[in-house]
Amino acid sequence: MVVVVMEFRIDRRNGVPAFQQIVQQTKQALRLxxxxxxxxxPTAKVVAEVSAVNPNTTLKAYRELEREGLVEPRPGQGTFVRRTLARPSAGTDSPLYGELVAWMSRAAGAGLEQEDVAALVASAMEKQYATGTATAATTTGSTGE
Incomplete structure (x- = not known):
């Protein structure tokens, strides 16, 4: 059994409920x-201590992840990851990640703020995945360098 040291970062200003932020961050960790x-x-008690959220908030998030088949509670033992969302080409050790980090560095060097980068990425994702599936034709070619 491996206990993963994972800290949830709860942003109370963004309007997204804390339980949903826990779900999103867990899914991101599963994808990566x-x-x-x-x-x-981590137990609901640990998350409450570290992130200052009610333990019931974490339990609600874990129940949502359980409904999606991603985790499973084991009475007296904790909540365990049942399946991953990771794809080989989506990990932090993939060439695509390296390209993205390099692009982010260029964006920061060009004076873009985090919100500017998020807007560009969101816009590009919407355009790329507008039909529900990515097309290879629009992803080949220039890397933007």
Whole structure:
């Protein structure tokens, strides 16, 4: 059994409920391979102490993740990752991640703020995935350098 040290960052100003932020951050960790099947999530008590959220908030998030088949509670043991969302080409050790980090560095060097970058990324994602599926034709070619 592996206990993953994962701290949830709860932003109370963004309007997204805390339980939903926990769900989103857990899914992100599952997509990036930070969490893998068999890993134990932090207890609701630990999350409450570290993130200053009510333990019931964490339990609600974990129930949502359980409904989606991503985690499973084991009475007396904790909540464990059941399946991953990671894809080999989406991990932090993939070439795509390296390209994205390099692009982010160029964006910051050009004076863009985090909100500017988020807006550009959101716009590009909407355009790329507008039909529900990505097309290889629009992802090949220039890397923007």
């Amino acid at each position: 391979g930070v969490l893998v099947p068999g890993d134990r999530l």
